Amino acid sequence: MKRTEKKRKDIIDAAIDEFREQGFLGAKTTSIAKKANVSSRTLYNHFESKEALFEAISEIMVAQNRRMAPVPYDPDRDFVAQLKEALWRYVAIITDETALGLNRMVISELIRDLDRSRAFFSESETHDYPITLLISEAMNVGVIRKADPALATNQLLALVKNFYFWPEFFLGENPTPKEVLDDCVAMFLSHYKVCD
Incomplete structure (x- = not known):
């Protein structure tokens, strides 16, 4: 890693700590620079403002949550098994300790800044979930009924996140039994089953 890249990473890591401890409004760039062992001038060479630092961290969070490669449909394997495997991989990624901290x-x-929230969600809507490919291809070959694959993926992941992400996010633990994922998939499939 080049020296400038390391300094940038150190600044981002320090900013994450500062934002966690003080919140965005209470965070100070001077404190971030001190934690990163850089001058304020160096910090501003990398990030023009506290807002720019927050945007960089938001992008890292989105990248962390999307580090799972798109999952293609395998016609030689059971679709339900493929879907459950993909969902468990996705849950492992979004409940990773680093990902949870960034989230x-x-x-x-x-929550505090509605304009920033709108901009963030507008940007995140342009990204496909890795499971969208699996659902789309399964729809194309008639394993499940045709519909909007992005909407179908969002519906399924809303169920899954409700039981496996949010408890971890708010409680730091997950009391949900593993079998609940089977129920989420069954509910999804009952809606998207191919009509005779």
Whole structure:
């Protein structure tokens, strides 16, 4: 890693700590620079403002949540098994400790700032979930009924996140039994089953 890249990473790591501890409004760039062992001038060479730092952290959060590669449909395997495997991989990624920390920090600011929240959600709507490909291809070959694959994915992931992301996000633990994922998939499939 080049020296400038390391400094940038150190600044971002320090900003994440500062935003977590002080909130966005209470965070100070001087404190961030001190935690990162850089001068304020160096910080501003990398990030023109506290807002720019927050945007960079938001982008890192989105990238963390989307680090799972798109999942293609395999016609030689059971679709339900493929879907459950993909969902468990997705749950592991979004409940990773680093991802949860970034989500907590960013979401707390999005709750406070409606304009920033609108911009963030507008940007995030342009990204496909990795499971969208699997659902889309299964629709195309008639395994499940044709519909908007992005909407179908959002519906399924809303169920899954309700049981596996939000408890971890708010409680730091997850009391949900693993079998609940089977119920989420069954509900999804009952809606998207191919009509005879």
